[in-house]
Amino acid sequence: NAGVTQTPKFQVLKTGQSMTLQCAQDMNHEYMSWYRQDPGMGLRLIHYSVGAGITDQGEVPNGYNVSRSTTEDFPLRLLSAAPSQTSVYFCASSLRRTTNYGYTFGSGTRLTVV
Amino acid sequence: AQSVTQLDSHVSVSEGTPVLLRCNYSSSYSPSLFWYVQHPNKGLQLLLKYTSAATLVKGINGFEAEFKKSETSFHLTKPSAHMSDAAEYFCVVRPTTGGFKTIFGAGTRLFVKA
Numbered sequence: 493n494a495g496v497t498q499t500p501k502f503q504v505l506k507t508g509q510s511m512t513l514q515c516a517q518d519m520n521h522e523y524m525s526w527y528r529q530d531p532g533m534g535l536r537l538i539h540y541s542v543g544a545g546i547t548d549q550g551e552v553p554n555g556y557n558v559s560r561s562t563t564e565d566f567p568l569r570l571l572s573a574a575p576s577q578t579s580v581y582f583c584a585s586s587l588r589r590t591t592n593y594g595y596t597f598g599s600g601t602r603l604t605v606v
Numbered sequence: 607a608q609s610v611t612q613l614d615s616h617v618s619v620s621e622g623t624p625v626l627l628r629c630n631y632s633s634s635y636s637p638s639l640f641w642y643v644q645h646p647n648k649g650l651q652l653l654l655k656y657t658s659a660a661t662l663v664k665g666i667n668g669f670e671a672e673f674k675k676s677e678t679s680f681h682l683t684k685p686s687a688h689m690s691d692a693a694e695y696f697c698v699v700r701p702t703t704g705g706f707k708t709i710f711g712a713g714t715r716l717f718v719k720a
Contacts, residue, residue, distance in 0.1 A: 535710040594652040
């Protein structure tokens with residue numbers, strides 16, 4: 493049981509480049525989400541999904557797109573990278589929509605935009 | 607409106623002494639409350655959760671937390687710190703109604719001295 497798998501672990505981009513951060517879970521979790529972690533700011537929600545075909549914005553969605561074509565996968569796309577998107581990105585999943593369930597987190601992707 | 611405040615950005619204890627990490631929350635609804643731990647260069651791991659059952663919640667690695675509604679607090683404690691407890695700890699609040707907006711505290715970094 494792999495849990496939540498994120499790839500890549502590290503990435504350096506030039507300003508204006510695009511890329512996709514991959515997230516996959518094998519626990520049949522209904523809810524998936526993307527967070528970014530910046531020093532002193534905790535984790536901030538970028539986008540989330542409550543099931544295949546359903547996504548919605550979190551508190552910092554600008555510059556990011558997501559899709560959820562399958563239950564297992566929830567990729568995060570940066571269309572035109574900016575230095576402000578330098579951060580550590582975490583994918584998290586939860587069994588159900590309800591709040592009784594905690595999250596399972598991936599190990600993170602450290603992104604640097606130069 | 608919801609918010610969560612971790613009262614200390616850094617806590618330093620000696621090995622074998624008690625640990626107290628403080629968390630206050632504000633929520634318009636009855637919340638679910640969580641504590642997560644993040645070791646360096648790792649994802650977040652669920653320590654424990656409160657979901658309106660017993661107010662004293664026991665988690666992994668000897669940690670526990672007490673939900674005090676009158677004080678709107680959910681402090682994390684451990685009777686005796688171990689070197690392996692050195693990490694960053696996040697207090698998290700999720701509403702039991704009204705959507706899926708999860709709020710992370712800014713984190714408390716725990717240092718354990720030998």
